[in-house]
Amino acid sequence: MNAQEMIAQEMDAQDELGGFRERFHLPKDVIYLCGHSLGLQPTSVRTYVEQELEDWEKLGVEGHFHARNPWMPYHRLATGKMAHVVGALPSEVVVMNSLTVNLHLMMVSFYRPIAPRSKILIEKGAFPSDQYAVRSQILYHGFDPKTSLMEVSGAEIVNAIESEGDSIALVLPGGVNYSTGEFYHLEAITRAGHDKGCVVGFDLAHAAGNVPLKLHDWGPDFAVWCTYKYLNSGPGSLGGCFVHERHARPGQIPRFAGWWGHEEESRFRMEPDFHPMPGAEGWQLSNPSILSLAAVRASLDLFEEARMDRLRAKSEALTGYLETLLHGRVDIVTPRDPARRGAQLSIRMPAGGRSICDRLAEKGVICDWREPDILRVAPVPLYNSFRDVFQFAQRFCAMLEVGSLRPVPLT
């Protein structure tokens, strides 16, 4: 072990969250820096899921009311802890469906284009699913994406709202851009949007469980996210959805309805009139997958124990360490200001970069590649160590043939 590696080891020894690493299944013999794409499995997931398998095995349909955690209100077991992760009131949050589905459901309620206010503003380079979703909504309402879709770079979003806000129906950027890793100024964007009479929503796929969020205080109208990236709830797991308290009263806003959004007391009378539950729960359509929700619960229990403020402090240190090791050697496109990024650093690679990503995988380093030229690397504070970061940087820099790593101060 060289001096550098000992420094990393020392930082791990001082890390108060270091013990959480053992509570995840780490793929064997690899350095996993890909939690921005699919978070690792908490070891407790199996127990949570097995409990529901057992109850289903023993109780069949009776499990809806008589399982150890009855399935009918099961989604609520995730609500309070999820609300903590995104800085919301419990009544403002529900775990349901999946991300793009929730994005559409929220647009059904909150994108109400009436000329001359028909536009949707998204960030330039938004995740493709979001681009497809907003374009299809614009077309669905009889408008033309050529004139009704505004795509604006992060730094320009507030200015664009101030100059063109009167024509914008919905401001809908991501929280953290999937490609660059930039964390947008969501509070300022919300204020600018509301000042101009726009509805404001966020796609927090890369932000939830990664960066500090205060959705209730910032006051966007809605937000959606997934739980399989930083929230470690398993491939294809359920989505999260926030609807601000000011929209809680049923009947205010048009929505697509389903029975699971109906008031509980009268849901099983099966009457034709729809009476939604107040708050975000009233947007539910279907009874949710209990097996996936069990995994969400297992993961949220870890977040509750680790706490977002402590995770954020470690995340800034880990990502800062990664940046220190790479600084001056590669082209990092993620903002340098820790307040404007989460765990991920995005590196713009020269020609042939993709083969470096493949070779890293051969050498047991899992990060990922986004066309045309971005290598994404995310040290995740719940299960990554400073030593992971060091070992990544060492192997990566050796491949780039940019020499050995410089000494870094112990912070």
Ligand SMILES: *Cc1c(COP(=O)(O)O)cnc(C)c1O
């Ligand atoms: C990961 C991600 C998605 C994926 O959508 P699913 O509906 O969960 O398949 C969509 N949008 C953004 C911004 C993402 O980061």
